[in-house]
Amino acid sequence: MDNYEVCEHDVIVIGAGGAGLRAAIEASKEGVSVGLVCKSLLGKAHTVMAEGGVAAALAYADDRDNWQIHFRDTMRGGKMLNNWRMAQLHAQEAPDRVKELEEWGALFDRLPDGRISQRNFGGHRYPRLAHVGDRTGLEMIRTLQNHGIHQGIQVYMECTIVELLKEGDRIAGAIGYWRETGVFVVFRAKAVVLCTGGIGKAFRVTSNSWEYTGDGQALAYRAGADLIDMEFVQFHPTGMIWPPSVQGILVTEGVRGDGGILQNSKGERFMFNYIPEMFAAETADTEEEAARWLKGDKHARRPPDLLTRDVVARAIRSEVRAGRGSPHGGAFLNVYSQLPAEVIRKRLPSMYHQFKKLGDVDITSQPMEVGPTAHYVMGGIRVNPDTQESTVQGLFAAGEAAAGLHGANRLGGNSLSDLLVFGKRAGEYAAKYAKDRSSGPRIDEGQVREAQQTALAPFEGNGTENPYTLLRDLQTVMEEGAGIVRNKADLEQGLENLKKLVARHRDVKVEGSRHFNPGWHYAVDLRNLMTVSQAVALCALNREESRGGHTREDHPDSVTKWEQVNSVVRLRNGEMQLEHARRPDMPDELKALLTLPEGA
């Protein structure tokens, strides 16, 4: 057996984006010993790339806002598939979590009266997103990081976790390796919190970095936990599409929130043709009304450019299919005709910089070319809405790795608030769980050995598969089989192709040593990515309707019976099993909020 180091903590948090940092801070506050493990350097996780803002019904920018309307917007945006309790807690607690960040040093943009400013975003009825220009995520992660390093948390950077360890039915810790040396390390812990983010790397065009390989979801799945709603993948409508180098890089929804409009090659504002019935009552139906809204007329309804992401992404795709796309197969996003140049540079500095430097486009005088990019997975680890504990004892999850809050489609800005609200809850309850257990768990050497053998297999044998080629092939399979618009035949073919890829992955071979070897790192991560890809395709094949981020061209409508169930995936007897579980009933007082009268 390979040597390994041992680190012991009451609680281990895996992943150091916003959710992981917030969970670690809260667990530490509870007085337990906390270790925080991350694949990259601290402060580089995907939260850093979040742009537009954090949604919280502070009611500073518009005093008509409150948690009830935020709850309603979240449920409607999620096409009613959300876990109602999570949506409730989220809407209720987000304002306090945002205010708390100010106490830790965050500096949000201000209103003239000195309070936090809030911007408009898709699907949010009122201006709700606290923000810092278009780099809100950077502000949040740095604030949490600089606060977190003084809370007695032990941070383990550049460490990849390869397997969770169990003692009987409960969690006993995790095993990973240091990316720098390739040496293994066992974290013995009473509770583990997974905050590993999403699965974006399953798609070629994505806003996600190399890290987003579904590690948390796959680790939990292999440890016996349930995953839910994996068919719901969000394609953000506005990613950069040209030049090739930047394909997929995010263009914040804040561009539209601040007034930007979508146009096709004929210069038409095509979003007026794609207003779903559910949103018709509160969406402007003329350009004149949309223009009044931008000027601040409180009686004007919101422009259709700010419909939810699933709607906008499908609309852009339809325009391209109809031959009205931009030269590189997307739509035009135009903010220069809506706002003065100096305002654009001030409110959207990083968009200005990004297009100027990487795309040779000056957004203060030219339109941007944008198209859908894989951005976020609504599905993930099934958790208890209050405690964030998964279906495995002692295993918790928060942020993108967990599921429930966003249902079938996430509203922009609800991710940064999600990770604060549920990061805190996960940390709190993981610490409480650990405190209730006096003795530390026992580490099973057999499990350690097996995890090591699996991780080292790419160095052994006579395999011929290159990890980079496998990754590219996986992305092609997912884009063709389980992309933005799906059908039965493509999904079945996709699942077949995934099986072949899993077989090829057994023959993956890496060159060189264990010393900071990215080829090896990819080979290890690919295993997780394949598992979550299979879960996405399997759930998508079996949900015979269209809803939010899941669009079936052979079942184009939303069907009431499917609104009642979540897709649940679990590992049993070595096989991926799918079950459709009935969703918990919503209490009447919350149901009443969904049909709030206009202007309430």
Add this chain to the structure above:
Amino acid sequence: MADARLKVFRGTIEGGALKDYQVPVFEGMVVLDAIHHIQAHDAPDLACRWNCKAGKCGSCSAEVNGKPSLMCMTRMDSLPAGRPIVVEPMRRFPLIRDLVTDVSWNYEINKRIKPFKPKPREADGTYRMQQMDVERIQEFHKCIECFLCQDTCHVLRDHRRYEFAGPRFMIRLATLAMHPLDTENRLREIKDQFGVGYCNITKCCTEVCPEDIHITDNAIIPLKERVAGEFYDPLAWLWRLVRGKKADQRSEVH
């Protein structure tokens, strides 16, 4: 388009050399694309850090043709055509492998800075600040911790005076010093522990900052002035003597 030639450093602390690679060039290509191409086709174990590929995370710092740069924001067509592109790790930090260096020293420095200590909230539970006051610190908050300023700073790079915390942490200290809500005084540490006096204002850090933060003008010089005012100004010293205040106490922050 023609292929590009690259010379990429390959090696460890025990030794290494520049190795030649050839990659196809496409429109809008950046140096990080070239590195990814090399990994996928020629050298799967070529070590490099990266994350966002959009200049927002500060992971892919390296020296391109000798200049500290983010590889993801360095366009191939911005570099002289016909000459090989030389890509090396940041020289200031100990090498781990290929383009990856050990930047842990920065994280240690950060821990030594006394944390933010806010004043109490207003009666209505809010903090009120004017956008103008917030903006001058927001400039510093743009820092993505790429550590290119630390790499280029000659106090650290050439003179190896690690009593100086470096431009990155001058920014961080300035942020705290100018924060409208902060109540902590860190001037003695800025002088003694973090060595603001070592900076002789050559502005190399400002030149390499990918976020265009005016590190020297807006952060380091104001910190130097505050330290001078606190510890070296005879009038201020006399005034404090008369008023019975100790130099350690906060006398000037805003």
